[in-house]
Structure formats: structure tokens, C-alpha cells
Amino acid sequence: MPAVEIKPGIWWVGVNVRSHDLFEGLWPIPDGVSLNSYVVKGEKVAIIDLVREWSGSSSSLLHQLETAGLAPSDIDYIITNHLEPDHSEFLGNFRRLAPRAELLATPKGVELARVLCGVTENVRAVQDGEQLDLGGGKSLVFAHVPFVHWPDTMVTYEPGSQVLFSCDAFGGFGALKGILFDDQILPEDQEFYYREMLRYYANIVANFAKPVQRAIDKLKDTSISMIAPSHGLIWRGDPGEVVKRYVKFAGYSGGKCEKAITLLWSSMYGNTKIVTDAIMRGVARENVHMDVFEVPLADHSYILASVFKNKGVIVGAPTYEVKMFPPMAQVLNSIQRKRMTGRNAFHYGSYGWSGGALQEFESFAQELKWEMSEPLEFRGAPTAEDLLKAEDLAAAFARNIRDAT
Ligand SMILES: Cc1cc2nc3c(=O)[nH]c(=O)nc-3n(C[C@H](O)[C@H](O)[C@H](O)COP(=O)(O)O)c2cc1C
Ligand SMILES: [Fe+2]
Ligand SMILES: [Fe+2]
Incomplete structure (x- = not known):
């Protein structure tokens, strides 16, 4: 699936991985997984999250950028919401292709970029609530949400279009089967996506119910028209519905099942x-x-x-x-x-x-x-x-x- 403009000036440039490797070396993904990267284009251009160098996914990401009319050298900012290698393994090599891009992450993320990817140059830690103006009516606001799923995690919000780039939160297993948005799922496919979302939560996020609840509380007054996670579907039909599901999942942890x-x-x-x-x-x-x-x-x-x-x-x-x-x-x-x-x-x-x-x-x-x-x-x-x-x-x-x- 080539790049998709999900809002004016914002593209999904993600990659569908169809591999029989285990996710995190542990969890079967018979239906694959998507690694969702996004590009936000104002006068300056930001890419949000990269990919793992996995089953050709880094080449696919470069191809996706091309279909969005971009070369890596056009990128001004690399935003890493979370440094787990499923989103960052490509970082070191990508920086070689995008040498002037500044890397932005939480202070913990900056530390992990160094220890996991060896990236230390042209790196800046962003504060909780900090806003980055991209010009052309686009800006990005960073909200730290530690431990959803690692200590470095943040989410990124574009206020003009009210898109929340939510990182692993609201994500699911399963490569995208030709569609990108929740409102495109056929009723008979709903079960698949929701089941894989629950399995993702139970396998990856279950230990972090309290941080998930804290993150939801932190964002409750933010107007959100679209939730764009780092795995799985983009939620635009009814983003409130998926938030409700997550609140329910957080309750499952302690026995509200x-x-x-x-x-x-x-x-x-x-x-x-x-x-x-x-x-x-x-x-x-x-x-x-x-x-x-x-x-x-x-x-x-x-x-x-x-x-x-x-x-x-x-x-x-x-x-x-x-x-x-x-x-x-x-x-x-x-x-x-x-x-x-x-x-x-x-x-x-x-x-x-x-x-x-x-x-x-x-x-x-x-x-x-x-x-x-x-x-x-x-x-x-x-x-x-x-x-x-x-x-x-x-x-x-x-x-x-x-x-x-
Ligand atoms: C390798 C092995 C070790 C066992 N160790 C014990 C034991 O320490 N204490 C005990 O009460 N029974 C022990 N048993 C007996 C089993 O618990 C018993 O045969 C039981 O009926 C097996 O149930 P199953 O047919 O559902 O496998 C052992 C059986 C096997 C094969
Ligand atoms: Fe993660
Ligand atoms: Fe992830």
C-alpha cells in the first residue's frame, strides 16, 4: 500500500511486515504486523517513528516516502515517540540518508537512542508539553506518557488537524489488509482487528495498565479527530470508541473482566x-x-x-x-x-x-x-x-x- 494522505499535509508512510518471525522474539504474528510511520509536512517536514530493519521494511519505508513525494534528505525532524527497535532499528542508517534531520525524543528516549542505535549527534530532548512549529499551519506538541510501553514513551499531537500519534497505545497485531482506517472495516472483519488488538494489549501492554490510565486521563481534554498508532488501524470513525476499549482493557488487568x-x-x-x-x-x-x-x-x-x-x-x-x-x-x-x-x-x-x-x-x-x-x-x-x-x-x-x- 503506497503512502496515504490521512489529513491534508499528513501522510501514513507505514510498512506492513508479513514475516513469520516472532514479534519481540516471543509473540506469533501469523497475520503480520504494521509498523506505522507518519510524515507531517509544513514548511518543515517531520517523520514520526521509523521501522525495524525487518524483512525489507527499511527499503519499503524509503519507497513509501518516495510515493509521498519525499526523499530522506527532505526530512527536517525525526520524532521518535519510543525507541523500541520495532520503530527505531533503522534510525542509524536513516540518519546517514537524512543528515540534517534533528532527532527529537524524550530525555529517556535520547539516552536510549544512544545506547540502542548509537545516535548522539543532532539530537534534542523535548519537554513534556513542548510545541514545535513546522510552519505552514502545522505544529507538533509532545506529551510524555512514560511506560506506555517503555519509560521513554511520548505521544505527539498535531493541533491543527487534531491528530494524535499515539505510539504503541491503541495499536494491534495484524498487517493492514488493504485498508488503513477503522471506518473501512467490513462488519465480518471487525472481530479479527479487535481480537488482534486485545492480544497485542495482553502481550505487550498488560503490565502497564496504570500508566495507560494516566495517559488517557492526561489527554482527556484534548480534542482528537484521529488516533494514529504505531501499529494497526488508524482510528477516525469514532476515536472515542477505541479509547473506551482501552479503558476497559486497563480494567481487565486488575480483574474487572x-x-x-x-x-x-x-x-x-x-x-x-x-x-x-x-x-x-x-x-x-x-x-x-x-x-x-x-x-x-x-x-x-x-x-x-x-x-x-x-x-x-x-x-x-x-x-x-x-x-x-x-x-x-x-x-x-x-x-x-x-x-x-x-x-x-x-x-x-x-x-x-x-x-x-x-x-x-x-x-x-x-x-x-x-x-x-x-x-x-x-x-x-x-x-x-x-x-x-x-x-x-x-x-x-x-x-x-x-x-x-
Ligand atoms: C514423570 C511423572 C512424574 C510424576 N510425579 C508424581 C508425583 O511427584 N506425585 C504424584 O502424586 N504423582 C506423580 N505422578 C503421577 C501422575 O500425577 C498420575 O499418573 C496422574 O494420574 C497423571 O494424570 P494424567 O493422566 O492426566 O497425566 C507422576 C507421573 C509422571 C509420568
Ligand atoms: Fe513498544
Ligand atoms: Fe511498537
Whole structure:
């Protein structure tokens, strides 16, 4: 997709990366990701955020500039809202092509430009609230929003057109499939974009709910006609709607979640698996929505997105060497690292002689302030009685989620 003029004098010059690499070396992106750069053209020209040198993306960015009628040497300012390499890896080489461009970042960003990109010349730290006049009716205002997602993060606002360049905030996974704006999504594609936005939040931003909320509060009196994030769609149809979604996401972190359940299960030899069927019957009886993941087959990225959203978490895992089955313990560790607190939880699993999975789950639940309902540990193969009990306990758990106020 060539450069798109998103407002008079403002272009999207972003790059769609369709790579099977993991994002951050960690998160699958089967549908790719977009790295959104923007150009604001007054008498002076600014580029906001660059790209990673990834799967041809730096050449693509140069091509995008060309389609906007610009050469790198025309650039007067490089604005880096955030120095994570997905937006800055190209910085060192880009500076060679745009030698007179001044680099503007937060004071922390200036430090990171040095340590990550080796860029120290012609660099200036901008203050919170500082305004840069580009001439020709365009200017840029910088607002520091530390830890959305790194300590260096700022957002940039163009007051004349009321565009907010929001960096990682309001972004999502998924390369742009021929459209750029939220109001161009077909109803049947909405689910894809919103799901990938939630997964992005759960994987990348989840630990920063408080800074996200602070940033939203800080910008609440700013008139915004368009939100232009550094990944994913540009929000112009109803920018307020995506802000509302983010406020909701920030609430998920601490347990203000949807009345739905994530079921995570694993089994070495099939005993816990048999009970898993009964657990599903119990939940289904109560008509509560449930996402089901088999561990270790499912990727943590998708599990995290589901646990992040849902109030109820059911974890079925057998005992292994007096502890929990290791792949499930690893999933719990991922959840713990993202500090997803305040869930309701139910644990079940088979053991052979000592048990141990439940104890490990209890200390995990305590750490994250998860409220546990009566668990079900059973010895060896489940009896008919175990199966009935599993179904009833799961149904009671689901009712509790459904009817919570
Ligand atoms: C490698 C391995 C280690 C185990 N360690 C323990 C243990 O320390 N304590 C215990 O009570 N059972 C232990 N067990 C027994 C299992 O928990 C038991 O067989 C259980 O029924 C397995 O459930 P599953 O069929 O759902 O995998 C172990 C089993 C295996 C294969
Ligand atoms: Fe980032
Ligand atoms: Fe990013």
C-alpha cells in the first residue's frame, strides 16, 4: 500500500511486515504486523517513528516516502515517540540518508537512542508539553506518557488537524489488509482487528495498565479527530470508541473482566483429560462462554489474551514430581509476569501418590489475588463419582462467574 494522505499535509508512510518471525522474539504474528510511520509536512517536514530493519521494511519505508513525494534528505525532524527497535532499528542508517534531520525524543528516549542505535549527534530532548512549529499551519506538541510501553514513551499531537500519534497505545497485531482506517472495516472483519488488538494489549501492554490510565486521563481534554498508532488501524470513525476499549482493557488487568471462562488443561496419560470433558459439560450447562486451550500445544500469546479478558480461569493439570505438570506451571508463570490479578479460579487434576499440583496452584493464586473455589484432586483414573463431582463443581463455578455483580 503506497503512502496515504490521512489529513491534508499528513501522510501514513507505514510498512506492513508479513514475516513469520516472532514479534519481540516471543509473540506469533501469523497475520503480520504494521509498523506505522507518519510524515507531517509544513514548511518543515517531520517523520514520526521509523521501522525495524525487518524483512525489507527499511527499503519499503524509503519507497513509501518516495510515493509521498519525499526523499530522506527532505526530512527536517525525526520524532521518535519510543525507541523500541520495532520503530527505531533503522534510525542509524536513516540518519546517514537524512543528515540534517534533528532527532527529537524524550530525555529517556535520547539516552536510549544512544545506547540502542548509537545516535548522539543532532539530537534534542523535548519537554513534556513542548510545541514545535513546522510552519505552514502545522505544529507538533509532545506529551510524555512514560511506560506506555517503555519509560521513554511520548505521544505527539498535531493541533491543527487534531491528530494524535499515539505510539504503541491503541495499536494491534495484524498487517493492514488493504485498508488503513477503522471506518473501512467490513462488519465480518471487525472481530479479527479487535481480537488482534486485545492480544497485542495482553502481550505487550498488560503490565502497564496504570500508566495507560494516566495517559488517557492526561489527554482527556484534548480534542482528537484521529488516533494514529504505531501499529494497526488508524482510528477516525469514532476515536472515542477505541479509547473506551482501552479503558476497559486497563480494567481487565486488575480483574474487572468479562463474565466468561478460560479453560487451560493438560494431561500426560489421559486421566485429567477425561475429567476435562466433565468440566466442559458443567460450564456448558450454565451457558457461560469459554475459551479452551490445551497446554503445551497452545501458544502463551493466545492464552494470555484469553485469561486477560475473562474473569474465570479453570486450570486442569496433573501432578508431576510433587509439583504441577511443568508446561502448565510455565503458563502460570507467564500470567504472573503480566500481573493479571483478581480472577476467580478453579483447579482440578489427577495425582498418583503424593499430589503437589494443587499446592503449587494455591500459592500462585495467592500471589495474584485469585479467589479459588473448591478444587478437585483425584487419585489416578477418575471414578464415576469424580466425574459427577467435576461437572457439578464446574457448573457451580460457571454460575458464580455468570451471576457475579
Ligand atoms: C514423570 C511423572 C512424574 C510424576 N510425579 C508424581 C508425583 O511427584 N506425585 C504424584 O502424586 N504423582 C506423580 N505422578 C503421577 C501422575 O500425577 C498420575 O499418573 C496422574 O494420574 C497423571 O494424570 P494424567 O493422566 O492426566 O497425566 C507422576 C507421573 C509422571 C509420568
Ligand atoms: Fe513498544
Ligand atoms: Fe511498537
